[in-house]
Amino acid sequence: MAKLYFRYSAMNAGKSTALLQVAHNYEEQGQTVLLYTAAIDSRYGVGQVTSRLGPQREVAVFDAATDFLAAIPKVACVLVDEAQFLSAAQVRQLHQLAQVKGVPVICYGLRSDFMGEPFPGSAYLLALADDLEELKNICSCGKKATMNIRVDADGKRLRQGEQISIGGNERYRQACGRCFYTG
Template sequence: MAKLYFRYSAMNAGKSTSLLQVAHNYEEQGQPVKLYTAAIDDRYGVGQITSRLGPHREVDVFDRDTDFLAGVPAVACVLVDEAQFLSKQQVVQLHQLAQVRGVPVICYGLRSDFRGDPFPGSAYLLALADDIEEIKNICSCGKKATMNIRLDPQGRRMREGEQVSIGGNESYRQACGRCFYMG
């Protein structure tokens, strides 16, 4: 029985690396996969899943108009990076792909933003996913990181702003709950 999986973490935990490894494992066994990333994420170019360790791959993008039920060909698995940017309808579609069509779907993304608020896509993945896994990361203090902190260009913590602001290590860092609230 196929499932909808949600693998989440704070920033910089290796979500994209893990996704690329899963894709490689399927393809090494002759199993075709379909990979997606959010069109809004242009850090390494639109349609690129890139690991901070170096591996990268050109993939399809999703945006608010993407219909996963209509657009996914026959594949062994669907892999979605930056899943926090999915809409409720898209999460439902991915759940239907797994439950009705029997295609495993593995989504990777952030659970919450820099204010501690859930991303809509993540909230619905937490509600509908058949299997939920936290990918572990550590805070600079050594505790498990579960939160994200946004930084301004001078490296100071930001507590207000738009929920979505694309950036990498220069704009975000992971933190444990204590450092998130104390910092």
């Protein structure tokens, strides 16, 4: 039976690397996969899933208008990077794709933003996913990182702002709960 999977973590835990590895594994067996990333994520170019380790791949993009039920051909698996940017309706479509059409869907994304607030897509993935997996990362203090901190150009922590601000290591740090609240 196909499932909707949500593999989540703080920043810099290897989510994109894991997605690219899963795609490689399917394709090595002659299977067809469909990969998506958020159209708003332009860090490495629109439509690019890029690992900090170097591997990069051009993929399809989703935005607010994407209808996954209408867009997905017959494939062995659907992989979604930056899944926190999915809408509630899109998460439901992906759940339906797995449950009714029998296509496994594996979503990778952040659970919460830099203020500790859930992203709408993540909240619905946590509610609807058949399988949840936390990808581990560590805080600078050595404890397990579960939160994200946004920093300015000088490395100073920002505690207010828009929920979405695209960036990588120059804009975000992973943190444990203690460092998130005390840092």
